[in-house]
Amino acid sequence: MSYIGMIVDAPYPNDIRVRKEAESLVENGKKVVVICPRKKNELQREVINGVDVFRIGNNYTNTKKGLHDIFESTFNINLLFFFGIKKALKQFNIQFLHVHDLPLAGTGYFFKSKMKRIILDLHENYPEALKTWFAWKKNPIIKLKNMIFMNPNLWSKKEEKYCKEYDVVVCVVEEMKQKLISNFKIEPQKLVVVSNYEKKEFVENFLSSEIQSIITNKNFSITYVGGLGPHRGLDTAIKAMPKIVEEIPNAKLFLIGKGSKNVEDKLQEITKEFNMQQYVKFVGYRPFNEVSTIMRESNVNIIPHKSNGHTDNTIPHKLFQIMMSKSLLLVSSCKPLKRIVETYDCGVVFKADNINDFAEKVIMIHDNENKLSSKRANAFDAVMNKGENWEEESKKLHSLYTIS
Structure with missing residues (x-):
């Protein structure tokens, strides 16, 4: 039976989007192998929820990834993945290549002639993301490296090229x-x-009450869950706290x-600058059974x-x-946030x-919690x-693999 080869430069099954797509395709009767880097002590081969996982390399560290990023930016190929895909092709009958995100697009394109179809899955507007991801970096060497090799204009040209190919x-x-239609005439x-x-079954995460939450009735809790980064707007929330309290x-x-x-x-500095240490709590990572509560x-x-x-x-x-x-x-x-909420x-x-807004x-919201209860119901009803x-959304993914 033919396989869909999913390529991702991240640990599997950590990436939510990749895991959801891979498992959905398997549930739909497809065979999927995810080709991803191998970190120390990880198995080279295993099956997770029906998805074959083929890990490449050994002890994939941030330093090694950085070096591959530089080479990839210059030559449009990631050698670890190039040879890893070649090895995978010998062990799996891969006829579709599904490449996750722009940095691996050049590497995946080398195999186009061997595939029935190659698919580029853009998780975000990568060139624009480069303008924000590194905004708070302090190390001058890393800043220079990003300016040269992770230059948004360079990656915008790559985006246009591979979206067309x-x-x-x-x-x-x-x-x-x-954006792709208007900017690149795709x-x-x-x-x-x-x-x-x-x-839909994800809703079951919110039914449990076993985990003792950090949230109590003593506080009016304003909660952010997710990765911390310059683009997340958390500085806006922190700076707004003096007016809120x-x-x-x-x-x-x-x-x-x-x-x-x-x-x-940086976020800690802003908190101290606005003297909000008493009102801003950096909780850190929590397992999702606690996060859902x-x-x-x-x-x-x-x-x-x-x-x-x-x-x-992106969303x-x-x-x-x-x-x-x-x-x-x-x-x-x-x-996208405004569109869905409205x-x-x-x-x-x-x-x-806008701090004031x-x-x-x-x-x-604090003054009108009860009056806003219909919005809670509308949100639940929408999903x-x-x-x-x-x-519903996965049906579009499945349709990409219905060709003979």
């Missing part, structure tokens, strides 16, 4: 599809939107997640992303997770990067009954 390009939101028929929706003395901002040392140091019990869950070329062309999984939790939702005016009247929108919206779920 691949048979199908998968986009994570409609906004990304329209044919609309080769672009397919497969968004980061959740399975003037009106809501028991307000507390909970940051659930991890980021790089530079990012965490925190989401559910919080007074308001926030996605305060800055609005830019990156965030306006986080946690949006749909929060919608399932039946908790109040406050999002920034990033295009379409279903399922939350509140503040102007991205964020504070005013939080205060309004469970109106198609904003993986069961």
Whole structure:
């Protein structure tokens, strides 16, 4: 039987999008092998929920990844993955190559002639993301390396080239599809939107009450869950806290997640600058069975992303997770977030990067929690009954592999 080869430069099954797609295809009767790097003590071969995992290399560290990134940026090929794919082709009858994200596009393209179809799955607007990901880096050597090899203009040219060369390009939101059409004149028929929706069964995560949460009734809890980064808008939330606590003395901002040392140091500096140490809690990583309880019990869950070329062309999984939790939702005016929240009247929108508007919206939510309960219900209804779920969205993914 023929295989779909999924290529991802990240540990598997850690990447939510890759895991969801791979398992969905297996559930639909397809055979899938995920080719990914091998870290120390990981198995080279295993099967996880029906998905074959083929790990390549040994002890894949951040340093090794950085070196491969430099080579890849210069020569459009990642040698670890090039030889890894060749090995996989000898062991699996791979007829479709599904490449996750732009950096591996050049490597995957080398195998186009051997495949029935090659698919490029863009998790985000990668060139624009490069402008924001490294904004708070301090190491001058790393900053120089990023300026030369992770230059957004260079990667924008790669994006145009490979979007035209691949048979199908998968986009994570409609906004990304329209951007590729308008910027690069990519044919609309080769672009397919497969968004980061959740399975309906994910709602079961919010039914348990076994985990003791850090959220208590003593606080008006403003909660962020996810990775910490310059583009996440967490600096906006922290800077808004002085105005918020003037009106809501028991307000507390909970940051659930991890980021790089530079990012965490920067957010801690802002917290101290605004004298908000008492009101901003850096919780760090928590297992999802605890995170789901925190989401559910919080007074308001926030996605305060800055609005830019990156965030306006992607969407986080946690949006749909929060919608399932039946908790109040406050999002920034990033295009995809604003579109979904306003379409279903399922939350509140503040102007991205606007400290005063964020504070005013939080205060309004505090003063009108009961009146806003319909928005909670609308959010839940959207994901469970109106198609904003993986069961519906995955049909578009399955259709990519129906050719003979």
